[in-house]
Amino acid sequence: MSIRSLVRHIKWTILPDREPDAEPVTHQFQCVVCSEKSDRSTSWDEPQEWALAHSGQNPSHHTYRESITRPWRTFMADAPGPSS
Helix, strand or coil: CCCCCCCCCCCEEEEECCCCCCCCEEEEEECCCCCCCCCCCCCHHHHHHHHHHHHHHHHCCEEEEEEEECEEEEEECCCCCCCC
């Protein structure tokens, strides 16, 4: 009896997940001076308003870091075919 195996290298692709059931893209700002963060939001407006209000309350805090969370998905570029 002989053992036969097939090894196949498959190329994978990664893309932003735009499926209807994908998690939403979210935005958040973090103050670089004190590390305080805005709430995470699916809207750009809320983190931006938080940063402006935070600067108004803390005039020396004028540098921010943006964090965007975007869902991604992977899939095989070539679906495996029947083996011979």
